[in-house]
Amino acid sequence: MLLESNLSSGQTVTPYTSKLDLQRRTIRPFGVYMLRGLASTGDRLLALDSIRGYLLQVDCTNDNTMVLNPRATQKLMDATGLAVWENQIWFARDDSVYWCTFEEFTPRLFVTLPYEVNGVAVWQSTVYVTCQKAGYILIFDRASGNRITQFYLPGVGAENLTIRGEELWICDDVERSVYCMDRATGEVRFSVLTPYESPSGLAFHTDSQTGSELLYVCYASEEMYIRDDPNNPEDPYELTSRDRTFIHPLHYYYDETARYTLSNGYLLEMSYVEEISPLEEVPLTNLEWRISLPVNTDRQTVLQVEPIGRPYTEEIQEGQRVAVFRFDKLAPQEGQIFGWKALMEVRGIKYQLTYRDTETLPPLSQEFQRRYLVDDDDLAMDTPMIRSAAREAIGTETNILRKILKIRNYVYDRMSYGIKPHIDTPDVALDRGIGSCGEYVGILLALARLNGIACRTVGRYKCPPDPDRRGVPLQPDFNHVWIEFYIPGFGWVPMESNVDDVVEGGPYPTRFFMGLPWFHAEIGKGIPFEKITAPDLPEDISIGDLALNHIRFTILEELPPPGAKPSE
Structure with a gap:
């Protein structure tokens, strides 16, 4: 039996229409598979x-x-x-x-x-x-x-x-x-x-x-x-x-002068919250709890930051904003929730530097040598294994881009990714051959610094990378860290830690070598992401012993094309 239409003869249907934005519209053809x-x-x-x-x-x-x-x-x-x-x-x-x-x-x-x-x-x-x-x-x-x-x-x-x-x-x-x-x-x-x-x-x-x-x-x-x-x-x-x-x-915007290309971006809301939940009864007085805030970069613009749970004061560390939460007294069974929420614009970025661009560079400044060529984070740079690996990784190479890429590939050849409950020093991780992103970072830092390349740790979280899930709270399962290395005469450029180690033995992609996708949240460059101090803080107590963290991202909308005027 055929069902009769509820439209009378000659009657037309007025289609539903909404504001059409082809620049941000996803096309989903019907009945397709690949x-x-x-x-x-x-x-x-x-x-x-x-x-x-x-x-x-x-x-x-x-x-x-x-x-x-x-x-x-x-x-x-x-x-x-x-x-x-x-x-x-x-x-x-x-x-x-x-x-x-x-x-x-x-x-x-x-x-x-x-x-x-x-x-x-x-x-x-x-x-x-x-x-x-x-x-x-x-x-x-x-x-x-x-x-x-x-x-x-x-x-x-x-x-x-x-x-x-x-x-x-x-x-x-x-x-x-x-x-x-x-x-x-x-x-x-x-x-x-x-x-x-x-x-x-x-x-x-x-x-x-x-x-x-x-x-x-x-x-x-x-x-x-x-x-x-x-x-x-x-x-x-x-x-x-x-x-x-x-x-x-x-969408893309190529800034030939600044030597980078921006691509599609998104308006994100990110929150980082600590919930006091101590494993042991540790009363603390005059506690200061510092949490880094998102930073402004070539690909990330922070529009607004506001406190959650408790007010904070801001201090500047090495040019970066840090939220400081203060507690006169933290009782053993006390319940607290505190942190921040940020609204920011993020885009994909790829720096466009070639080997020819880095053949002749000015020397690294004395200040950068003192800050970024030293073992300041248990990098095992004085161990025979790490010193030997640093020499083997670059061979006779002198170009800074080739050197850092050879170091990355050397680490990828010898490491496989695996989550561990704690981070071992680079010599232990390299000998084991399995490590987390933090252990990849430690090895990369050690080998690069021993070869005269200034570098620092960057993090701290990645938004779950599905732009279609807008308006839905997204919670990443893990934190994430990568590195930035410094090119004298140009500046800092990013390099992923372990993400491009996707093929056993290579060839390895270079998508995130001098580039970051839109879903990285840049928080704390070369400074601790989070730190606690108190006069009566026991040496063996860490942040993880005192609190649980809660991280949430919400993708609000896709941004207009990069380089577009506000009216566009």
Whole structure:
């Protein structure tokens, strides 16, 4: 039986409309599983679903999805990369590149390579092909199929690409990055961190209504979720996975003078609260409890900080704000909640320095040598193991960027990540071969300082990195620390501790080498994050013996594009 419509003949439906903001709107095509290619032609945004073999036309304003090859989906299954030139559709599958037309979806072989192909782009008479295993962007003549030249791939993962004028734009799923390259020389002009993981395709698309051009990136991964199993009423909840794929604008602002690129950012609310919950009955008098506050950086702007539970006074330590909570007396069974809440803007940042930029540098100042080349935190810098590791790590290298990158890779080769209840000194951790982020940091600090590179610890927390979960309190399970190293004549730049140690034996991504994603909260650079003092404080009592901490993030909204005027 057909259900009758409740609309009378001739009656129209007025669609619900809200303020459309294409610059921050996520596109979620219907019925798709894994998008692995994007292309733009005229006012159409096209996407490739490699699981179903769909070539899709997607409406950026309302997610309306149309299959353009309904009778030829088998021919595009397992395809990746997508390019359109005139009436030709180009794609890759396995180790080959094919093309077909919009009228006839019959793949025609263009070229076969020894290894799997990841992406393809076409510009006039030239075809660009990415191959992760070969490590190159291979460039062919479109008419003859002959290879013209090749460029090194900028990252280590599977890479897709598109072309805009004289620029090659590459996305890398492992590096979580997009690279802008010179199409003639293959030189990387700058790179951009993406707000989501696993970018799988990209295209520049001009909106027909506004005339504005946006760089769209598609993402393809899996996510874990709790499934309600109706066939198991006694234990109905189970952990399983599902495909997650969508399209989102990638914004970037390249400051050539300051040598960094900013990308998509978010307005965050972060709170850090201590709850007095002592393991032992320890009465304290004239207690001062110091907690560092978020700092302003090139990628992070603190808009507001307010106290929670109790008022605090502020003091400045090495140019950074610290909240000081004072207690005349803290009784053994006393209950207290205190801390701060901050409103801040955070973005992804990538510093654009090359080895050539750091060949000739001024000497490190005496002040920095005294502060940042010493063992001030149980770094075991005088032990034979750490001194030998410092020499072995850099060999004969003299360039500061190559030195710090070799040190990082040396540590990655010898360490695997693992959580421990306490942090051991670098010699113990390096000998064991397993360590937490804090132990990675200790080893990196020791080896870098012994090689004359000023560096310091930075932290302290990461917002759970899912921008879709806005307005929901998010609670990270662990704290996190990384380092900053100092380039004389330029300044401090970040380097992640253990996060890029993702492949046994390498090659290791450099996404967070001189870069940080949007979800890092920078609190306390080279100073203690938290410290307590009292005249009657026993030496063996730590903060963890006295209190439990509570950390909460809330993603409020995505920020306007970086570099935009306030009115935009």
